Amino acid sequence: MLDLTYETPKPKVIAGAKHDWELVIGMEVHAQVSSNAKLFSGASTKFGAEPNSNVAFVDAAMPGMLPVINEYCVEQAVRTGLGLKAEIHLKSAFDRKNYFYPDLPQGYQISQLYEPIVGEGEVIVDMGPGVARKVRIERIHLEQDAGKSVHDMDPNMSFVDLNRTGVALMEIVSRPDIRGPEEAAAYVTKMRQILRYLGTCDGNMQNGNLRADVNVSVCRPGQYEKYMETQDFSHLGTRCEIKNMNSMRFIQAAIEYEARRQIAIVETGGSVDQETRLYDPDKNETRSMRSKEEAHDYRYFPCPDLLPLEIEQGWVDDIAASLPELPDEKKARFVNDFGLTEYDASVLTADVESADYFEAVAEGRDGKLAANWVINELFGRLNREDHAITDSPVSPAQLGGILDLIKSDTISGKIAKDLFEIVYTEGGEPAEIVEERGMKQVTDTGAIEAALDQIIADNPAQVEKAKINPKLAGWFVGQVMKATGGKANPKAVNQLVAQKLGD
Ligand SMILES: Nc1ncnc2c1ncn2[C@@H]1O[C@H](COP(=O)(O)OP(=O)(O)OP(=O)(O)O)[C@@H](O)[C@H]1O
Numbered sequence: 001m002l003d004l005t006y007e008t009p010k011p012k013v014i015a016g017a018k019h020d021w022e023l024v025i026g027m028e029v030h031a032q033v034s035s036n037a038k039l040f041s042g043a044s045t046k047f048g049a050e051p052n053s054n055v056a057f058v059d060a061a062m063p064g065m066l067p068v069i070n071e072y073c074v075e076q077a078v079r080t081g082l083g084l085k086a087e088i089h090l091k092s093a094f095d096r097k098n099y100f101y102p103d104l105p106q107g108y109q110i111s112q113l114y115e116p117i118v119g120e121g122e123v124i125v126d127m128g129p130g131v132a133r134k135v136r137i138e139r140i141h142l143e144q145d146a147g148k149s150v151h152d153m154d155p156n157m158s159f160v161d162l163n164r165t166g167v168a169l170m171e172i173v174s175r176p177d178i179r180g181p182e183e184a185a186a187y188v189t190k191m192r193q194i195l196r197y198l199g200t201c202d203g204n205m206q207n208g209n210l211r212a213d214v215n216v217s218v219c220r221p222g223q224y225e226k227y228m229e230t231q232d233f234s235h236l237g238t239r240c241e242i243k244n245m246n247s248m249r250f251i252q253a254a255i256e257y258e259a260r261r262q263i264a265i266v267e268t269g270g271s272v273d274q275e276t277r278l279y280d281p282d283k284n285e286t287r288s289m290r291s292k293e294e295a296h297d298y299r300y301f302p303c304p305d306l307l308p309l310e311i312e313q314g315w316v317d318d319i320a321a322s323l324p325e326l327p328d329e330k331k332a333r334f335v336n337d338f339g340l341t342e343y344d345a346s347v348l349t350a351d352v353e354s355a356d357y358f359e360a361v362a363e364g365r366d367g368k369l370a371a372n373w374v375i376n377e378l379f380g381r382l383n384r385e386d387h388a389i390t391d392s393p394v395s396p397a398q399l400g401g402i403l404d405l406i407k408s409d410t411i412s413g414k415i416a417k418d419l420f421e422i423v424y425t426e427g428g429e430p431a432e433i434v435e436e437r438g439m440k441q442v443t444d445t446g447a448i449e450a451a452l453d454q455i456i457a458d459n460p461a462q463v464e465k466a467k468i469n470p471k472l473a474g475w476f477v478g479q480v481m482k483a484t485g486g487k488a489n490p491k492a493v494n495q496l497v498a499q500k501l502g503d
């Protein structure tokens with residue numbers, strides 16, 4: 001496999017009133033595990049069900065109910081760890097994180113603070129062709145999701161929906177290696193892409209299946225390098241955590257706002273309080289959610305209801321052997337095997353479905369031509385109607401058929417676009433359509449010559465100009481194409497024009 005080499009992007013610098021400042025960002029991504037049942041019960045995880053219909057006794061914290069670990073959720077966490085090139089811990093353990101909230105019937109969340117199932121890994125965050133940053137992953141732990149409070153049904157009442165209570169989440173914690181708002185969004189994009197390739201989280205941000213807590217601090221240039229050398233956090237500024245972000249656009253806006261807020265505080269002699277904040281998209285600002293005084297004391301302790309989780313290396317190896325090809329590898333292979341630019345390869349590997357479609361078209365054909373058609377013609381056309389690649393009315397075989405007709409010089413590039421539109425809207429076999437509707441390219445030089453002679457005869461002034469300035473030959477080529485309804489073979493036309501004007 002070809003490893004793509006890349007340059008590290010520059011950190012975002014914000015000019016304050018007094019100094020320049022750099023941003024330092026660490027993310028906690030909460031990814032809902034794709035599984036049919038919850039982490040510790042057999043209740044369904046299906047989204048959009050009747051409120052409180054997917055609730056087992058243990059989810060509702062009925063007395064005497066005991067949690068039973070869902071092996072598939074563990075497998076999904078291991079798969080995710082392997083996909084992030086992380087260390088898998090054969091022994092991990094569950095802890096209770098205690099807090100009081102109406103949507104948390106147990107009064108605690110079962111999580112993994114001290115011994116998470118997955119340790120250190122990494123993610124390559126792409127910032128454009130040839131530019132990427134390696135972001136270190138600190139850990140992934142498994143935990144339960146909480147329920148949902150519903151406040152907007154009645155002005156005088158609050159309701160609780162426990163359907164989400166106990167659904168498995170993976171909390172994926174990064175090191176503070178992200179250096180700007182765009183990088184933060186690119187990090188979430190890449191994480192989402194990897195999870196979707198792995199099939200461990202559907203990445204649906206609208207439904208809240210993927211959300212991020214964004215930790216932001218600011219420091220003077222040079223400080224981050226000192227932190228990286230020593231891993232000593234005292235070189236960095238104090239972080240604030242912006243909770244529950246589920247939009248790429250808002251993540252960027254919130255970081256931007258938060259960094260400027262912190263800079264204003266430190267430049268006027270104040271100090272940043274480490275606190276949890278919420279972003280308000282209507283006002284584009286972050287506001288304190290919990291101050292230090294109300295800081296949570298979660299009173300973590302090992303969950304007495306669950307034995308430590310022990311898994312076997314052989315099982316981990318089996319999961320590793322079944323991992324799909326991941327985005328970085330696929331992209332490198334597309335560049336390598338099909339001769340694509342890194343940009344085109346990135347576009348085509350954004351999701352597995354697009355990559356599979358492209359491969360089916362490109363197999364045994366000109367890869368660059370296939371990429372060009374899939375990206376510009378097909379994606380362009382699908383986007384216009386907001387269709388997904390999986391709903392494409394043109395199958396890979398049909399698009400491949402069009403490309404074969406171009407390659408064999410049966411049709412011109414211009415006619416190929418008309419043909420594509422016909423296949424897209426009416427369906428059908430490309431070669432048959434070309435035959436039936438007389439779309440074949442005119443390669444008969446006699447016919448082309450006749451058309452060209454006529455044009456030359458009609459435009460003597462233009463001929464004189466073209467003899468002095470050979471660039472004007474293109475005008476004649478265009479006229480011949482027009483006269484032949486776009487069906488003349490451009491190669492033949494170019495040759496004839498050059499010949500005649502050279503005379
Ligand atoms: N100075 C800093 N600037 C920016 N990010 C930081 C800084 N220090 C730590 N972080 C990031 O903050 C995050 C801390 O997450 P972690 O889950 O370890 O703890 P937490 O936020 O205190 O706990 P909780 O899970 O209860 O929210 C990590 O992503 C880490 O990289």
Ligand SMILES: [Mg+2]
Nearest residue numbers: 028171173213
């Ligand atoms: Mg955390």
Ligand SMILES: [Mg+2]
Nearest residue numbers: 028213215241
């Ligand atoms: Mg946190």
